[in-house]
Amino acid sequence: MEQDVKPGRRGLLAGAAAATGAVVLATPQVSRAQTVALRFQSTWPQRDIFHEFAQDYVSRVNAMAGGRLRLDLLAAGAVVGAFQLQDAVSAGTLDGGHGVAAYWFGKNKAFSLFGTTPPWFGDAHQLLGWFYYGGGEALYRELVNDTLRVNTVGFLTGPMPTQPLGWFKNPIERADQVRGLKYRTVGLAADLMAEMGAAVVSLPGGEIVPALERGVIDGAEFNNPSSDRVLGFPDVAKNYMIQSYHQPVECFEVLFNKPKYDALPAELQATLRHGAEAASADMSWKLQDRYSRDLLAMAQTQGVNVRPTPRPVLDAQLAAWDRVITRLEADNSSPVNGPLFKKICDSQRDWCRRIGNFFLRYEVSPVVSYNHFFART
Template identity: 80%
Template sequence: MTKGTTQGGKPAAGRRRFMATAAVGGVAAAGTLAAPQVSRAQTVTWRFQSTWPQRDIFHEFAQDYVTRVNTIAGGRLRLELLAAGAVVGAFQLIDAVSSGTLDGGHGVSAYWFGKNKAFSLFGTAPPWFGDANQFLGWFYYGGGEALYNELIGDILKVNVVGFQTGPMPTQPLGWFKNPIERAEQIRGLKYRTVGLAADLFNELGAAVVSLPGGEIVPALERGVIDGAEFNNPSSDRVLGFPDVAKVYMIQSFHQRTETFEVLFNKQKYDALPAELKGVLRHASEAASADMSWKQQDRYSKDLNEMAQTQGVRVMTTPRPVLEAQLRAWDAVIQKLEADTSSPAAGAFFKKVCDSQRAWCRRVQTFYLRYDASSVLSFNHFFARG
């Protein structure tokens, strides 16, 4: 007789019980393996401040990012959006995030220009990129992100993690009492801008004043400045520029491309599980795409409204002024690449510029050769009498 069987060849009772127990256990184990391993931790809420006034479309773009994070995170992580000044001023955001006073924030790299001028290369680079989407291509696929991390982590040792997001169109030359028809008119002009554009306009002879968005219109109204740029028709309209100036000069090379920056405190970010880190990164990509579509609708409508209902004269910057800007860029770049004030000054600035130039030569060559002229097709369909 075989061990574990009765004389009739049937399994012994003990074996039957063992097999039944094993079968049940196996089903339970299979069910356990099949179930997703989801943490049931309590919701973590982070304070996330923008550098924009609450009424500005830029704050709305920040909210679009926050909404995506809060939706995708499924209750495990929640960002609480605050407007500029709620905790710190716009230009103090990166320090507040680095210290942990804020958990994160939404701004632009040019605002940290005072820490290292190379910061402005990440978002407001010289006008060698065809558009801001090409800048994002360089950042994520051309080595830009590694250089950005070298700047914030190794050179400045700022305790933040950052993503670039949200491609902006070319920024206007700005708002003035009278048209800018010649480059000589810029000399002595008290003009608001930020980042490398400040060096550019200094080279052109302007007296540059750097102000956050919410302070520009009051300064223009009081005569503290003679002219100013901020960014786009929707922001400019809601911030009140048409109430204090009527000449709106569009097209410029001072900020040909720019993108937003999303920042988080590095220690808090590093402590997150991988899936929540992924949520923060991929939500910035999704919000970036959505912003590029939304701005097409809003910017075009607001430019038309200012011209048609608010008496704004929308004028194209004359070519001689644009050419003067390009010559000034040559001088600014040469000066900053040769800066020997510190080991992390000119050498790193040139390292980033070299990387950008290599990308733009290849990518811009491709698009200039590959794309048919949109001007030709537009004129064919829409410019006929």
């Protein structure tokens, strides 16, 4: 016969403690540190939509961090100038920032391959695909951390549409009109336009319109209808040449000081990384609305003559790209020049050959369907 044994008080407490212990062990180990505040500067004027995109990234990170991490956004020039951002983040003067890799082109031209690449990518989504799934991120770290010893961690984000050839007092109708033109651009596009005979000047966004107005430059590109409109381009030039191979693909770069980033718990590092992915998607949706509205507004209310870059100019750009790429890949003056530049280009070409072949064969033409539904209305 079984004996009915009732547990004593000590037995109940022991059982409760064991159960509680099991619950504690099953709870995810999430750190409970105090709020970490990071100073995060953009390379954009506060009124530019690019600064708004930087704010969108910051807002997502702050919301997902649940009060344990806060990015405090500053506009270009608040601490350092736009072209000094990478140095400031590497030195710890700033904790992070939002810009484009092409701005560090003066340190090594390979930086532009993570921003304003040659036109072998079909669009900037393919560039981001290469970075995250085609080996690009490892090559980026090799350039930034291993070769140049820059003390930053970076993520690419925010696919940009094709950039316009730019703003001019007189329209560009022939390739020979580029020769001798004082023209603003950045990154590898500077080498490209110089190859075509332009006198290239690289300026940050906030300085372009004043230079164009004073005649310091004859023509300039920045990026998109929304930025160009708010920066005041329609007030100083009326010919807006769209479609170009000088910068058909670009994306943003989010930077953090490496010691500061490495000191964060893993879940906050993930928040910074995945916040870039979330902001990238949101930006690709937002720009559809804003860019299209601003292009129409400039044409309809500000007297801007919007016209496509003529085919002979585009062909001349592609021929110039061939010469620029060949020259830069053959530059053996140091290990950080031609060899690494070619290594990155080879990786991109392999990706683009396969991915471009897929999309060009697989996707139905949007031109045909657009014309069917809208060309008659």
